[in-house]
Amino acid sequence: MQSPISRTRSPVHPQMSDEVVAEASHLSVVLRGRPVLEDVNFSLRAGEFVALIGPNGAGKSTLLRVLLGLIPPTAGSVRVLGQPVDRGNPRIGYVPQHQTFYESTPLRGRDMVALGVDGTRYGPPTPGRAQSATVQQALDDVRATAYADMPVARLSGGEQQRLMLAQALVGNPELLLLDEPLANLDIRSRREVVDLVRDISRVRGIAVVFVAHDVNPLLGCMDRVLYIANGRAVIGPQDQIVRSDVLSDLFGFPVHVIRAEGHVLVSTADGDECH
Numbered sequence: 001m002q003s004p005i006s007r008t009r010s011p012v013h014p015q016m017s018d019e020v021v022a023e024a025s026h027l028s029v030v031l032r033g034r035p036v037l038e039d040v041n042f043s044l045r046a047g048e049f050v051a052l053i054g055p056n057g058a059g060k061s062t063l064l065r066v067l068l069g070l071i072p073p074t075a076g077s078v079r080v081l082g083q084p085v086d087r088g089n090p091r092i093g094y095v096p097q098h099q100t101f102y103e104s105t106p107l108r109g110r111d112m113v114a115l116g117v118d119g120t121r122y123g124p125p126t127p128g129r130a131q132s133a134t135v136q137q138a139l140d141d142v143r144a145t146a147y148a149d150m151p152v153a154r155l156s157g158g159e160q161q162r163l164m165l166a167q168a169l170v171g172n173p174e175l176l177l178l179d180e181p182l183a184n185l186d187i188r189s190r191r192e193v194v195d196l197v198r199d200i201s202r203v204r205g206i207a208v209v210f211v212a213h214d215v216n217p218l219l220g221c222m223d224r225v226l227y228i229a230n231g232r233a234v235i236g237p238q239d240q241i242v243r244s245d246v247l248s249d250l251f252g253f254p255v256h257v258i259r260a261e262g263h264v265l266v267s268t269a270d271g272d273e274c275h
Contacts, residue, residue: 038232104153107152182213
């Protein structure tokens with residue numbers, strides 16, 4: 001059994017494997033006649049934490065769906081773990097946007113996590129000692145054991161998010177995709193979720209793509225940022241990407257990046273926020 005995930009914050013990972021977990025080359029996607037992604041290029045390495053940032057409608061969720069094999073590229077190529085993308089890849093863990101659980105749903109936290117044991121389908125899992133140990137390890141890693149036997153619908157948003165993360169981890173993925181996991185969470189829960197994902201990435205050596213609307217909750221935790229706007233993308237260390245000149249070129253109009261007291265504000269010339 002793996003060691004418990006550290007509860008203390010650690011600095012951004014100083015070293016990462018050279019193994020390429022996912023890569024896109026000149027990726028373009030057109031949906032219903034509308035260009036969504038255009039000539040996107042990037043590669044992700046094992047153990048790397050990458051923040052996928054951009055305004056609404058920029059193509060963030062579309063990129064995740066391409067990596068999941070749900071949308072084929074219109075042009076270019078995408079490879080995951082050395083192979084062309086394929087739907088239902090058990091080596092990819094996925095945490096969708098926040099789900100709604102109704103009071104009438106007779107589902108405990110432990111049961112919810114167990115649904116992800118198969119890794120390729122949803123449905124009642126086959127009980128067994130090995131499965132129970134795998135589920136418990138995932139619960140331990142996300143620090144959700146204390147409420148694992150409570151009804152999911154009665155848990156807070158942050159607690160539910162931890163269980164969704166545990167469900168994605170039971171298949172021991174090598175690539176973890178999280179689609180807006182901070183939506184509808186309070187400030188404290190956002191920080192806890194980001195730190196938790198960062199720690200899991202480090203301990204398990206998982207490459208993470210963490211979609212967020214705002215870069216601020218991820219400052220100090222991400223290795224690189226993949227910023228998307230107008231279907232185009234740039235990737236690199238946060239200090240090299242989240243800059244006025246780089247984002248102005250990406251958005252196609254003047255963008256100001258203001259840093260103050262450890263926070264970043266990205267806005268247009270007239271004061272509108274870009275994310």
